[in-house]
């Protein structure tokens with residue numbers, strides 16, 4: 001079912017329909033934004049069809065059965081016993097990040113992130129008038145880890161000297177699993193990061209949108225499971241949109257265990273915070289309740305794609321070191337040996353290789369000279385994209 005190449009052109013797809021404009025090339029193969037070229041699980045399509053047949057699309061209500069479906073899923077997948085009243089539904093996670101930062105900061109406050117990281121993190125911070133405090137991940141032979149002394153320093157601004165006062169860090173924005181480097185953080189890593197944030201009285205936003213897209217041997221730990229003290233200071237962002245390919249339906253859910261933080265969030269974002277529509281809610285419930293047989297087939301398919309890519313890079317693109325992800329269908333690779341500037345690399349991928357990828361520099365510090373490729377497509381398409389890259393690289397090296 002994942003082998004079929006489905007034509008998405010004309011379906012209102014950002015990845016495909018907007019690609020010629022975004023990349024400035026007509027015959028570009030889009031392998032960028034994080035959605036999959038696969039049809040969703042049948043129970044999801046059926047739930048959407050039922051809503052469509054009903055034919056009335058009035059204001060939505062989040063049903064008790066939906067809340068229960070979220071509770072059951074989080075419990076079944078992560079052994080985290082959450083409660084229905086902790087849930088706050090949201091249109092999308094990027095929107096939710098904007099709302100959380102709006103609710104819990106004042107302009108000029110700092111928000112700590114660990115680049116290279118999902119680029120809308122930057123704008124969610126700056127659009128709220130806050131300062132991005134970057135604690136760059138450490139890279140060692142393609143494997144990434146958190147810089148804990150650096151993280152500690154991010155929370156301890158230097159108040160001495162002249163010039164404007166540095167921003168005070170109010171929030172730690174975690175990406176777990178981490179897009180684009182594919183790390184599934186260990187309990188020890190999460191614990192160290194969370195303890196540093198708590199010691200400085202910061203809130204933790206834990207974006208766990210990729211939590212269910214893991215490769216063999218890796219398991220995801222929700223940050224809030226580190227302990228009750230952490231859970232009380234953490235807002236978890238969860239969604240079926242990556243796992244079940246529902247990004248276009250704008251339905252996600254925040255898990256906020258602390259009643260005061262939940263109340264403050266709701267009160268300060270009233271009128272701003274957007275919630276999902278009836279179709280998104282129906283799709284979310286169907287995905288969480290009935291999506292697993294499909295997901296059980298998807299995960300080995302993605303792993304097959306990843307293995308294919310790793311072997312391809314090893315044999316045909318040894319010049320470009322690639323980071324093997326532990327989770328996510330996004331793969332991060334190092335193009336620095338091509339000797340190109342960021343704008344040259346961008347043009348190289350677009351105009352020479354004719355693939356639409358995400359440019360590494362957009363992910364902040366540590367991203368320069370890298371590219372991110374989305375492997376959630378039929379293997380034939382992946383093969384085509386990698387072959388285009390390999391040909392362009394070989395021509396470049398030969399020339």
Ligand SMILES: Cc1ncc(COP(=O)(O)O)c(C=O)c1O
Nearest residue numbers: 034092093094095118179209247
């Ligand atoms: C870490 C992370 N958060 C959020 C999103 C987007 O979430 P949404 O589509 O719900 O705004 C993505 C999409 O790639 C992501 O990688």
